[in-house]
Amino acid sequence: MDFLKLVLQLLIPGLCLGCVYGLNGIGSALLYKGSHTINNAQGAIVGLGALIGYSIQQGLKIGLIASTAIVVVITFFIGVFLQVFIISRVERRSSMYVVIATLALSLIISSISMLTFGSWTFESATIIIHGSKYLHINFVNVDILWSNIIAIIISFIAMISIHLFLNRTSFGMAMRSAAMDSFAAESCGVSVVKTRAVTWGIMAALGALGGCLMGPLFGISAGIGIAMGNKGNTGAVLGGYGNMYGAIIGGLIIGMVETIFGYIYSPYQSAFTYALFLVFLLLLPKGIMNEKAIEEG
Amino acid sequence: MRIIKKLFVLLLLAFVSVLVACGSKGEESLKIGYFGNLPEAGDCLVQRNTIKLFVEKWNKEKTFGDVTVEYYEYDNTNNGAQDTEMSIKAAQKLINQDQVDIIISAQLSNIIQATGQLINDAEVIDIGLGLSATWMQQGWDYVYRTALNNDYQVPGMTAKMKELNQNDVALLYQNTDNCLTFRDTFKAEAAKSGLNIVADEMLPAEGGTGITGQVTKAINSNPDCIFITAMGGSFGTVVKQLRQSGYKGMIYLGQPLTTTEVDSIGSEEVNGVAMFSPYIAYNRVEDCKNEFCKNVLQAYFDKYGTCPQTDMIYKIWDAMLLIENAVKTAKSTDAKEIQAVIKTLKFQGCAGTMDFTRGSNECYFGAQAWVYTGQGVAGGPTLLEDWLKTDLSSKVKMTK
Numbered sequence: 001m002d003f004l005k006l007v008l009q010l011l012i013p014g015l016c017l018g019c020v021y022g023l024n025g026i027g028s029a030l031l032y033k034g035s036h037t038i039n040n041a042q043g044a045i046v047g048l049g050a051l052i053g054y055s056i057q058q059g060l061k062i063g064l065i066a067s068t069a070i071v072v073v074i075t076f077f078i079g080v081f082l083q084v085f086i087i088s089r090v091e092r093r094s095s096m097y098v099v100i101a102t103l104a105l106s107l108i109i110s111s112i113s114m115l116t117f118g119s120w121t122f123e124s125a126t127i128i129i130h131g132s133k134y135l136h137i138n139f140v141n142v143d144i145l146w147s148n149i150i151a152i153i154i155s156f157i158a159m160i161s162i163h164l165f166l167n168r169t170s171f172g173m174a175m176r177s178a179a180m181d182s183f184a185a186e187s188c189g190v191s192v193v194k195t196r197a198v199t200w201g202i203m204a205a206l207g208a209l210g211g212c213l214m215g216p217l218f219g220i221s222a223g224i225g226i227a228m229g230n231k232g233n234t235g236a237v238l239g240g241y242g243n244m245y246g247a248i249i250g251g252l253i254i255g256m257v258e259t260i261f262g263y264i265y266s267p268y269q270s271a272f273t274y275a276l277f278l279v280f281l282l283l284l285p286k287g288i289m290n291e292k293a294i295e296e297g
Numbered sequence: 298m299r300i301i302k303k304l305f306v307l308l309l310l311a312f313v314s315v316l317v318a319c320g321s322k323g324e325e326s327l328k329i330g331y332f333g334n335l336p337e338a339g340d341c342l343v344q345r346n347t348i349k350l351f352v353e354k355w356n357k358e359k360t361f362g363d364v365t366v367e368y369y370e371y372d373n374t375n376n377g378a379q380d381t382e383m384s385i386k387a388a389q390k391l392i393n394q395d396q397v398d399i400i401i402s403a404q405l406s407n408i409i410q411a412t413g414q415l416i417n418d419a420e421v422i423d424i425g426l427g428l429s430a431t432w433m434q435q436g437w438d439y440v441y442r443t444a445l446n447n448d449y450q451v452p453g454m455t456a457k458m459k460e461l462n463q464n465d466v467a468l469l470y471q472n473t474d475n476c477l478t479f480r481d482t483f484k485a486e487a488a489k490s491g492l493n494i495v496a497d498e499m500l501p502a503e504g505g506t507g508i509t510g511q512v513t514k515a516i517n518s519n520p521d522c523i524f525i526t527a528m529g530g531s532f533g534t535v536v537k538q539l540r541q542s543g544y545k546g547m548i549y550l551g552q553p554l555t556t557t558e559v560d561s562i563g564s565e566e567v568n569g570v571a572m573f574s575p576y577i578a579y580n581r582v583e584d585c586k587n588e589f590c591k592n593v594l595q596a597y598f599d600k601y602g603t604c605p606q607t608d609m610i611y612k613i614w615d616a617m618l619l620i621e622n623a624v625k626t627a628k629s630t631d632a633k634e635i636q637a638v639i640k641t642l643k644f645q646g647c648a649g650t651m652d653f654t655r656g657s658n659e660c661y662f663g664a665q666a667w668v669y670t671g672q673g674v675a676g677g678p679t680l681l682e683d684w685l686k687t688d689l690s691s692k693v694k695m696t697k
Contacts, residue, residue: 006513006517009513009517009542013509013513014509014510020506107377111336114339114377115336115337117338118338118342119337119338120339120555120557121534121555121557121558122557123557123560123562123563133541143543145541217538218505218506219533219537219558219562220561221530223505224505227507258510259507259509260510262507262509262514263510263513263514264510266500266511267472269499269501269507269511
């Protein structure tokens with residue numbers, strides 16, 4: 001019974017972290033698939049989204065779910081804005097310019113967040129159901145935070161929504177076609193400019209969603225997104241860079257492994273986690289989802 | 298060709314500017330330098346605001362007679378975090394270009410450790426705001442501390458744990474110079490006091506989200522209490538995780554929480570979080586009971602319209618008091634003369650008497666035991682002894 005309790009104590013938070021890393025990974029995967037570049041500003045956008053969420057909670061006196069919904073919309077447009085006014089202009093030269101530009105954006109967003117909110121950690125609104133923050137599981141006598149459970153549920157809803165959007169809507173299919181071959185898509189009447197802007201919007205919105213969902217668990221600070229963005233990217237590579245489903249699986253693996261190694265032998269938590277990542281890369285260079293094979297198929 | 302000409306003119310201008318800056322050393326002035334995280338609106342903002350407050354006051358009141366006080370500051374960050382290489386560059390600029398008399402290093406001990414030798418060799422007074430024991434063990438004659446060395450907190454803390462029958466202690470520490478030395482000192486003192494370390498878990502140095510496994514292990518080790526040493530700003534996340542994971546016992550911290558951290562943990566859950574510190578941060582000036590500290594907070598509030606969210610205000614205030622007393626006593630801005638008089642100084646600071654006469658370049662040697670009550674603003678911090686007499690302590694499991 002103690003073992004089952006331990007499994008639950010580690011599984012749920014690990015799964016929750018993994019889902020949030022997965023959300024970040026999806027954004028990275030979509031971007032890579034669409035424009036073969038990476039976004040170094042993702043972590044900063046996650047932090048910014050979480051801070052905007054905190055400001056909305058304080059200003060409008062609303063709860064976590066409502067504020068998160070508003071943040072998702074706001075950050076979607078921030079992502080679109082960044083793509084239209086900055087990224088689209090530099091990516092004409094080379095994808096390397098995008099990498100550098102996003103690095104610059106990361107520093108700018110982080111600095112503005114720091115100047116505005118400081119390095120403090122703020123209290124986020126939390127999830128309370130039936131007057132309690134916990135779901136008590138009787139047979140193993142363990143309390144699980146509703147915030148963890150809700151974060152997992154919302155993350156999965158977001159993932160399924162993205163899947164449906166990309167596969168069942170005409171714009172989603174346009175995005176996929178633009179990602180596969182932008183010239184061919186454009187010649188068929190797809191606006192690659194629009195699809196890329198929406199890709200950035202989705203990436204920013206998913207990152208900010210993750211940041212907001214982590215708020216009740218870790219508090220909100222400008223720096224909360226940096227590690228989450230990096231781990232989301234790592235998960236995306238693990239899953240097969242450019243593959244959305246691989247990014248989810250990769251994120252879940254990183255979240256679980258990190259939590260388990262933190263329990264087993266904490267001084268080597270990062271070393272073990274990333275060593276495992278390297279082993280995966282060596283054994284499965286195309287990632288878990290064998291991304292190249294999918295692309296070719 | 299035109300570009301080369303423009304570059305040449307720019308270089309010439311830069312060279313002349315440097316010469317002018319160097320030439321100004323001959324004037325009667327006291328030059329104070331600072332490096333820290335300039336874009337950050339946290340501890341470093343409190344430091345810079347306080348320095349500016351004092352410089353303005355000194356010049357207005359002519360505290361040092363005809364000597365004008367000048368202030369120079371540089372950012373030491375790289376990718377948003379304070380960085381040793383950038384700090385060394387900043388220290389070099391302050392020493393060679395600005396020719397400052399006194400440098401106030403920011404609050405990170407690894408930064409002070411990295412820049413201390415350079416500043417000491419240049420015979421410039423260096424006041425460090427970090428808490429680690431290590432950099433004061435280098436024997437640097439020009440390096441001083443106006444905050445409490447971590448080592449002086451620990452004996453009182455372990456003695457209190459023993460007194461409360463909290464014999465089994467779980468330890469959570471961050472992988473930084475300050476936290477590692479604090480942990481070593483704690484383990485040594487715990488062994489002397491007969492305490493058992495039942496868990497000893499490392500938290501990621503960068504903070505963040507990867508702490509769930511460590512927190513679960515600390516709780517599952519069934520401790521009487523948990524001791525955390527982490528970088529300022531990281532405590533709140535760890536305490537929050539401990540409480541959210543169902544831990545109801547006492548939590549001891551290596552330093553006080555900021556007022557926003559208390560808010561982020563939540564008032565009920567912060568009840569029973571204790572620390573050994575000379576002072577503590579408050580949300581409102583009127584909550585502070587110590588008259589000296591209250592006046593400090595009021596002066597800051599009057600100038601900037603906000604009460605500092607961190608105990609950093611007291612550390613930097615004491616640093617400025619040290620400069621004021623030393624320069625006034627030495628009647629000189631010469632670092633050697635200032636250094637000579639500091640070892641004779643004994644004056645009132647935020648945590649009582651700042652006594653530099655012991656010759657260790659430190660001034661405080663003891664702390665008070667505080668605890669957050671979870672009541673009122675900023676968790677209603679109070680003295681541990683008072684809290685133990687109230688019903689609030691009964692809401693916390695004092696032993697397992």
